[in-house]
Amino acid sequence: xxxxxxxxxxxxxxxxxxxxxxxxxxxxxxxxxxxxxxxxxxxxxxxxxxxxxxxxxxxxxxxxxxxxxxxxxxxxxxxxxxxxxxxxxxxxxxxxxxxxxxxxxxxxxxxxxxxx
Amino acid sequence: xxxxxxxxxxxxxxxxxxxxxxxxxxxxxxxxxxxxxxxxxxxxxxxxxxxxxxxxxxxxxxxxxxxxxxxxxxxxxxxxxxxxxxxxxxxxxxxxxxxxxxxxxxxxxxxxxxx
Numbered sequence: 001x002x003x004x005x006x007x008x009x010x011x012x013x014x015x016x017x018x019x020x021x022x023x024x025x026x027x028x029x030x031x032x033x034x035x036x037x038x039x040x041x042x043x044x045x046x047x048x049x050x051x052x053x054x055x056x057x058x059x060x061x062x063x064x065x066x067x068x069x070x071x072x073x074x075x076x077x078x079x080x081x082x083x084x085x086x087x088x089x090x091x092x093x094x095x096x097x098x099x100x101x102x103x104x105x106x107x108x109x110x111x112x113x114x115x116x
Numbered sequence: 117x118x119x120x121x122x123x124x125x126x127x128x129x130x131x132x133x134x135x136x137x138x139x140x141x142x143x144x145x146x147x148x149x150x151x152x153x154x155x156x157x158x159x160x161x162x163x164x165x166x167x168x169x170x171x172x173x174x175x176x177x178x179x180x181x182x183x184x185x186x187x188x189x190x191x192x193x194x195x196x197x198x199x200x201x202x203x204x205x206x207x208x209x210x211x212x213x214x215x216x217x218x219x220x221x222x223x224x225x226x227x228x229x230x231x
Contacts, residue, residue, distance in 0.1 A: 045219070107161065109159055110159055
């Protein structure tokens with residue numbers, strides 16, 4: 001398996017523009033997690049899905065952020081409009097197992113977002 | 117919710133020395149404690165984990181200890197090598213609840229091993 005795939009790897013955009021980050025989880029995994037990593041705040045969980053259903057989006061910082069998982073093999077994280085403080089590395093991770101299990105999360109390589 | 121504190125934020129050792137990273141957690145319901153290693157430009161990767169019914173676990177040069185009473189757990193790396201240089205994250209989870217594997221991460225420790 002190729003592992004978790006994220007695109008793009010790097011994104012530079014201007015303030016006010018819409019940004020869409022994409023994630024393909026490992027085939028067969030049933031949980032998907034979106035994280036944001038910054039020097040100041042570390043690794044923050046934004047939202048996670050189980051069997052394509054959003055379970056907890058309490059980490060989503062503002063209404064400007066939204067995430068979808070239309071099927072088991074694809075998820076998007078959208079920021080509209082983007083702001084300079086959204087600059088960070090965004091990771092997607094997936095895992096397999098029963099709900100609440102001791103399941104390893106496999107992380108993608110991340111998308112480095114820079115908002116000018 | 118769960119809060120995980122990790123110390124130190126940076127750690128510098130000589131090759132061959134041992135390194136210890138410590139974490140504390142707040143939620144007594146947490147029962148799963150993984151450690152992740154993040155190399156430059158990559159996503160975090162699981163290196164070892166421990167469940168609350170175990171006090172210690174070893175895997176070659178790395179070991180993790182857990183003190184449930186004190187709510188703290190530690191990562192021990194012996195005979196460090198330059199390739200151990202990375203950022204290490206501890207995490208906690210209430211596996212078996214309704215968390216679907218949700219992890220709360222510590223702030224990370226930048227480990228530098230000098231040749």
